[in-house]
Amino acid sequence: xxxxxxxxxxxxxxxxxxxxxxxxxxxxxxxxxxxxxxxxxxxxxxxxxxxxxxxxxxxxxxxxxxxxxxxxxxxxxxxxxxxxxxxxxxxxxxxxxxxxxxxxxxxxxxxxxxxxxxxxxxxxxxxxxxxxxxxxxxxxxxxxxxxxxxxxxxxxxxxxxxxxxxxxxxxxxxxxxxxxxxxxxxxxxxxxxxxxxxxxxxxxxxxxxxxxxxxxxxxxxxxxxxxxxxxxxxxxxxxxxxxxxxxxxxxxxxxxxxxxxxxxxxxxxxxxxxxxxxxxxxxxxxxxxxxxxxxxxxxxxxxxxxxxxxxxxxxxxxxxxxxxxxxxxxxxxxxxxxxxxxxxxxxxxxxxxxxxxxxxxxxxxxxxxxxxxxxxxxxxxxxxxxxxxxxxxxxxxxxxxxxxxxxxxxxxxxxxxxxxxxxxxxxxxxx
Numbered sequence: 001x002x003x004x005x006x007x008x009x010x011x012x013x014x015x016x017x018x019x020x021x022x023x024x025x026x027x028x029x030x031x032x033x034x035x036x037x038x039x040x041x042x043x044x045x046x047x048x049x050x051x052x053x054x055x056x057x058x059x060x061x062x063x064x065x066x067x068x069x070x071x072x073x074x075x076x077x078x079x080x081x082x083x084x085x086x087x088x089x090x091x092x093x094x095x096x097x098x099x100x101x102x103x104x105x106x107x108x109x110x111x112x113x114x115x116x117x118x119x120x121x122x123x124x125x126x127x128x129x130x131x132x133x134x135x136x137x138x139x140x141x142x143x144x145x146x147x148x149x150x151x152x153x154x155x156x157x158x159x160x161x162x163x164x165x166x167x168x169x170x171x172x173x174x175x176x177x178x179x180x181x182x183x184x185x186x187x188x189x190x191x192x193x194x195x196x197x198x199x200x201x202x203x204x205x206x207x208x209x210x211x212x213x214x215x216x217x218x219x220x221x222x223x224x225x226x227x228x229x230x231x232x233x234x235x236x237x238x239x240x241x242x243x244x245x246x247x248x249x250x251x252x253x254x255x256x257x258x259x260x261x262x263x264x265x266x267x268x269x270x271x272x273x274x275x276x277x278x279x280x281x282x283x284x285x286x287x288x289x290x291x292x293x294x295x296x297x298x299x300x301x302x303x304x305x306x307x308x309x310x311x312x313x314x315x316x317x318x319x320x321x322x323x324x325x326x327x328x329x330x331x332x333x334x335x336x337x338x339x340x341x342x343x344x345x346x347x348x349x350x351x352x353x354x355x356x357x358x359x360x361x362x363x364x365x366x367x368x369x370x371x372x373x374x375x376x377x378x379x380x381x382x383x384x385x386x387x388x389x390x391x392x393x394x395x396x397x398x399x400x401x402x403x404x405x406x407x408x409x410x411x412x413x414x415x416x417x418x419x420x421x422x423x424x425x426x427x428x429x430x431x
Contacts, residue, residue, distance in 0.1 A: 037097030038069040043077060045086070045105040050079035063105070072097045085111035085171050087139035089132065108139035109169045112148070117176040118214070121150040121157070134176075143168035154290060155181050156297070156318055158421055180421040183219040184293035184318075187286045188398050188410040190264040191225040191276075191356075192249065195344070196232035197260040199274070201351050206279035208355040210286070218414035221286050222396050223356040224332055228260060236344050237357050244361045252405065265289055267405040294399075296322045296371055298411025299418055300331075302383075302395040309333060309383040311362070313397045313411070316418055317371040324368035324399060327408065331362040331397045333383040338392070360384045368399070376419060 043052050045063040052059045054075050059067070063079060078090040084107040091103050114123055116134040123130045123138070126147050130138060134150065149161040158180040166172050189207060193200040207223050210216055226248050227237035238245055249257055252264060259274025263282070270285045271277045277285060299314040311331055315324070338354040362381040371377055385393055398410040 037072065039072050039095035039097060039099040040066060040068050040101070041070055041075070041077075041093065041095060042066040042100075042102040043079065043105075044102070045079050045081070045107050047081070047084075047107055050081040050084070050086070050105065050107060053078045053080065070095055072099070077103055079105045079107070081107050083171065084109050085113060085137035085139040087137075089137045106139060108141070109171070110143055110166060111141045111171050112138040112164070112166065112174060113171055114138065114148070114150075114174040115176040116150055116152075116179055116181060118152070118155075118181060121152040121155075121179075121181065124149045124151065137171075141166050148174065150179055150181070152181055154185070154293075155183055157181050158418055159423060162423070178423050180416060180418065180423075182297060182415065182418065183290075185290045186219060186298070186410040186412075186415075187221045187266050187289050188396070188407050189221055189223045189282070189286070190248070191223065192228055192257050192260060192262040192264075193225055194228050194230060194232055194260050195235040195237065195351065195354075196347055196349060197228075198349070199276075200261045201349055203261040203263065203276050204351075204355055206282055210279055210282055213283075216283070216286065218412055220290065222398075222410050222412045222414070224334060224358050224396060225354075225356045226358050228257075230260070232345065232347070234345050237338075237354065241359060245358065247361075248358075266407040267400060293318075294322070294409040295319065296324075296409060297418060298397050298399065298409050299376075299415075299420075300395050300397045300411050300413045301417055301420070302413050304385055304390040304393045304395075307385050307387070309385050309393070309395065311381050311383060311395050311397075313365075313379045313381070314376045314417060314419060315368070315371050315379070315399075316376040317373045320373050322371045324371060324408075326403070327366075327368055327399050327401050329365035329368060329379060329397060329399050331365070331381050331383065331395065332358060333360040333385065334358055334394050334396060335388055335392045336394050359386070359388075 043063055043065055048063050050063045052061045052063060052065060054077060072095050074094050076090055076092050079086050086105045086107050093101055093103060095101060114134055114136055119134050121134045123132050123134060123136060143166055146164050146166055147161050148164055150157045191203055191207060211221055211223060226245050227235050228249060229238050257273055261276055262273045263270045263276035265285045266289050296315055296317045302309050302311045313329060313331060335357045338357050340352045343350060343352055360383045362383055365379050394413050396412045399408045
């Protein structure tokens with residue numbers, strides 16, 4: 001039987017397959033099969049007894065404590081003890097499988113708790129960069145007088161510095177209201193639309209959503225939407241103010257705005273007529289226009305309680321004189337939101353909510369001249385509110401160079417004016 005060739009082939013095949021299986025098993029035995037590999041983290045503080053938080057969650061443990069059987073990964077560790085601030089404020093630790101790590105925090109009963117709006121401002125104490133950004137805690141501050149200031153790229157901070165008297169054994173709370181942080185540049189987006197324009201509802205939604213993004217907001221972008229007479233001349237927003245809607249169209253040129261929707265960013269068309277960018281493209285255009293800063297701020301205050309709206313526009317040069325000779329200051333009234341129970345005209349595209357609808361324009365203010373640094377200059381004008389809800393009425397002002405149509409700076413009633421800023425008293429916030 002052993003001489004049977006078929007049997008010998010079958011036998012060799014059997015042993016070959018068996019050997020291959022044994023080798024595969026051997027190789028497999030040489031690998032580490034996936035299994036739970038816990039890590040260990042010890043958290044201590046001086047003094048002890050501080051509550052321990054992992055990723056913002058109270059663990060129920062106090063220092064010193066060792067966490068065993070932690071999943072590998074990244075953890076943000078903070079500690080809290082009433083009446084104390086910690087240094088560092090938090091620690092980000094990466095735990096590998098089977099790792100053993102230890103974190104130590106120093107707690108001090110004398111320090112600062114600092115916030116700002118927006119957050120992320122660099123904190124300087126006595127002219128030294130602390131390496132921390134708001135919101136943050138500074139522990140171990142020497143009792144006595146200190147000078148605090150904040151810096152945030154693309155913004156001016158008021159006041160430039162704040163003198164603090166830090167008592168021994170107290171944590172001084174510096175709330176966000178202690179500083180006014182203003183964007184160096186506010187960009188104006190001007191949309192040209194019609195109630196029966198394909199693409200106009202999308203542009204309206206994109207502009208609204210962009211401004212609602214905390215990265216932008218009314219400090220960095222304001223919006224005017226002019227209504228045109230085509231394709232539907234009965235557009236109620238156009239009919240309300242035909243002369244000034246038309247005037248803005250012809251300012252930029254009917255040949256340029258030959259199709260709707262169209263969008264101008266600081267006086268320059270974004271995209272092309274009838275083809276504005278999508279929301280990300282609009283954000284990119286606004287971001288690109290934020291730098292360089294124009295060197296001055298526009299503040300707008302208005303009393304919208306009556307049908308006639310008195311307006312004060314304040315121009316403030318920041319770091320040096322600003323020459324605005326030959327430039328025009330323009331002031332517009334808009335409705336931030338117009339809601340209808342159903343589309344207001346036929347035909348329509350189903351829109352019932354409209355944002356940043358242009359309503360009224362004041363006569364141009366010229367003769368701006370040179371604005372001296374730290375010497376605000378006020379300009380007065382009036383607008384008409386009609387019977388709209390005052391809660392939806394905003395006033396937007398902007399300075400434009402008619403030589404090239406570039407808009408240098410914009411401002412609105414939606415942000416706190418520098419002159420109206422009253423810093424909170426941090427001495428009232430001790431704990």
